[in-house]
Amino acid sequence: MSGRRVVVFPSVAELGSTLAQLVSSRAEKALNTGASFSLGLSGGSLVSILSKELPAVPNLDCSRWLIGFCDERLVPFTDPESTYGLYKNQLFGKISIPEERILAIDPSLPVQECADDYAGKLSKAFNTEQIPVFDMLLLGMGPDGHTCSLFPDHPLLQCSIYPTYYTILLILPLSYLCVMGNVIFKAPILKQVLEGGEGPALPAALVAPRQGELFWLVDEPAAASLTSQVERPGPGARL
C-alpha cells in the first residue's frame, strides 16, 4: 500500500465532487488496462453524495463498470434500509450502467442462502472462486467507528463474506479503498481511528488495502481534532 492520505474539505459539497472525480479517474485508469472497473458501494450518507455528484462528472461512461455492495441489509428493495434500492432510485438511472452489471442480493432468500447466492454472483462476475478483488471500494464510517456493518468488537471481523442477522457483508482487505467521514459528531471517533487510542482497534482503523491507495475524505468539522498530517486541496484539485 502506498500510504494513507487523509484529505480534508471545507464542506461535504467539495468532498462529494472530489470523490466523484476520484472514482471517475480510477475507473478510467482501470479501463485503460482492463476490461472492466469494479466498484463496491456502501450505504449511509454516501448514497446521496454519490447520487448528486457522479452524474455531474462530464463524459462519464459506466458501460463497463461492475457494481457490488460492501454491505447490504436483507430487506426488500422498496425498504428505505435497502442500499441497492436507494441507489436504484437515486443514481443508477442517471449513469447509464447496464442492469446486469449491478450485483444485488436476492432479498427473497433466507439469510444464509442469500449470502451463498451473492457469493455465487460475485464468483461468476469476477470469474474466480477466490474472494473477489474490487478495483475500488467506497466505505463510510459510523459515529462508533463501524464501517461496512462491522461494529466494534464484532466477532466477524476476520471473515470474507458472512451472513449476520439481517445483513450481508463483503469485508475489508480487498483493494483500493476510500473511506468517508463527515459531520462533526464523528470528530472524536475519527481521531481515535486515525491517530490511535486505548483499547482494541476500531473496525474503521483496520481498513488497509493490500495494494493501491487508501484515502480518507473528511470534512473540516470531522477533522477538527486531528493533529496528524492531512491534505487540504484547493478548489477543483484532483486526487
Ligand SMILES: O=C1O[C@H](COP(=O)(O)O)[C@@H](O)[C@H](O)[C@H]1O
Ligand atoms: O451502517 C452503515 O453505516 C455506514 C456509515 O454511514 P454514514 O451515514 O455514517 O455515512 C455505511 O457506510 C454502511 O453502508 C451502513 O451499513
